[in-house]
Amino acid sequence: MQFMLMINEDESVYAGPEGAALMEQVLAGHMKLAEDLVAAGVPFSGERLKPAATATTLRFDNGTTTLHDGPFAETHEELGGFYIIDVASLDEALEWARRIPVPKGGIEVRPVWPMGAEG
Amino acid sequence: MAARPRVVAALAAQLRDLDAAEEAFAGAAERALALAEAPRDLAAWLFVVARRRALDGVRKAAAEARTADALAQVTDMADILTLPEPIPDERLRLLFICCHPAIAPEARIALALKVICGLPVSAIARLFVVSEQTMFQRITRAKAKVREAGIAFELPPRRDWPARLAAVLLALELAFTAAYADAGGELSADLGEDLGGEVERLALLVAELVHEEPEALGLAALVLLARSRQAARLDDTGAMVPLSQQDCALWDFARITEARVLMERAAQAGRSGPYQVMAAIQLTHARRAFDGAVDWGAVVRLYDVLLALRPSPMVSLSRALALAQVEGAAAGLAAVGELPAERLALARPWHVARADLLAKTGRTGEAAAALDAALALGPPRAERLWLERWRAGLT
Structure with missing residues (x-):
């Protein structure tokens, strides 16, 4: 079954020269993780997102649509990227999620609704 | 219905769906009641029929064809009657699944009690002091999480294990509390199974699996010590006999010895914890069989340790009773007086403790009133008989 691993991070840790060095490390961690997923034969995809400041949000309210500058919710931690992996169980998904490099933040793990499945 | 927990656990492990397992069991149990003659091995019959019912459901949904094929081994009623296969015992596995950290903490233990021990929602709600409605929703949500979130059935x-062990031990403790309060065996009769025996078996299994964790050993010892008194807990009339009045010749010394061995192994780890302390308190009581008397000073000191580890008004109440044995009933009564009366008004042990101490200090009228209050809370039959007799002797 497919799981989405949503990486919610405190972006501020990547600010400044020290932050840039940290980002180097984190990216290397992601490369390593991708290699491990391939080696383990786990089908996956994933993307890194640009900072939350680049986000534009559409809001729908009973027929009216408005555009807003910024992410969906203003929090200290923003969606910074995601993986979708295909594994047997939540426990396996959590095992992979544990290996995602996140200096400060959290990862939400959710099953993907299977295509064609009934509610 | 007999053997419900074992059959439901086996079904859940195969179907990987707690609700489907419980529904299939209920359907099979209904059919069993309609049979002219009870099957020879009711548990095996229920398991096979329930599994087939669930399988039909799966087929209808035209999903998971592979699971359906794997389950489609027994199709004929004749097979069922002639080949009662041994039911795989999945209760331990299910216990750990119910205690998965992805399930809300307040729901894990309730789920375990419902699925593994088969406790009715009303009984679980009482253990957690919440309404039946709240508990029902909590359990329903937890089952949906297990089903939809993809929690592994392994x-x-x-x-x-360590992350799940605290919840596993607490679930076993609460199940045992429910079983032990049921001295007359009414709850077990409803469940069709000896709940106390079941918890003992699981506690010993967990202690064996996680033998490096002293608290797992402590809980198993605690359960063994409580179970060692099984034969002494009721008199000929079915009335409860309180621990201090039990005939220790009726105690099961094999269990007491086994508990002591477990506690010694636990102590080697050098990490104390509430279950080890509780077991030590029960062992101190058990020593009456060898020493002729209980070392109440030691009991008070152990309760002090327990209070530091896990404070609760009920522990304070037990300590007050032990203190009364050392310093006299008046001191015990004073200690009871410091407890939050409004919080304990619904707890039978509080009324019973007060009755005991009030009677010993000569305040017979107040003692009788306390016993009336305990009886008004609707104790199980064995406890009621004991309290009624005591009450009759007071006036």
């Missing part, structure tokens, strides 16, 4: 790898 015994977790060893390194994940």
Whole structure:
């Protein structure tokens, strides 16, 4: 079954020269993780997102649509990227999620609704 | 219905769906009641029929064809009657699944009690002091989480055990509390199974699996010590006999010895904890069989340790009773007086403790009133008979 691993991070840790060095490390961690997923034969995809400041949000309210500058919710931690992996169980998904490099933040793990499945 | 927990656990492990398992069991149990003659091995019959019902459901949904094929081994009623296969015992695996950290903490233990021990929602709600409605929703949500979130139906790898162990031990403790309060066996009769025996079996299994964790050993010892008194807990009339009045010749010394061995092994780890302390308190009581008397000073000191580890008004109440044995009933009564009366007004042990201490200090009228209050809370039959007799002797 497919799981989405949503990486919610405190972006501020990547600010400044020290932050840039940290980002180097984190990216290397992601490369390593991708290699491990391939080696383990786990089908996956994933993307890194640009900072939350680049986000534009559409809001729908009973027929009216408005555009807003910024992410969906203003929090200290923003969606910074995601993986979708295909594994047997939540426990396996959590095992992979544990290996995602996140200096400060959290990862939400959710099953993907299977295509064609009934509610 | 007999053997419900074992059959439901086996079904859940195969179907990987707690609700489907319980529904299939209920359907099979209904059919069993309609049979002219009870099957020879009711548990095996229920398991096979329930599994087939669930399988039909799966087929209808035209999903998971592979699971359906795997389950489609027994199709004929004749097979069922002539080949009662042994039911795989999945209760331990299911216990760890119910205690998965992905399930809300307040729901894990309730789920375990419902699925593994088969406790009715009303009984679980009472243990947690919440309404039946709240508990029902909590359990329903937890089952949906297990089903929809993709929680693995496997015994977790060893390194994940510690994260689940606290919940596993607490679930066993609460199940045992429910079983032990049921001295007359009414709840077990409803469940069709000896709940106390079941918890003992699971506690020993967990202690064996996680033998490096002293608290797992402590809980198993605690359960063994409580179970060692089984034969002494009721008199000929079915009335409860309180621990201090039990005939220790009726105690099961094999269990007491086994508990002591477990506690010695636990002590070697050098990490104390509430279950080890509770077991030590019960062992101190058990020593009456060898020493002729209880070392109440030691009991008070152990309760002090327990209070530091896990404070609760009920522990304070037990300590007050032990203190009364050392310093006299008046001192015990004073200690009871410091407890939050409004919080304990619904707890039978509080009324019973007060009755005991009030009677010993000569305040017979107040003692009788306390016993009336305990009886008004609707104790199980064995406890009621004991309290009624005591009450009759007071006036």
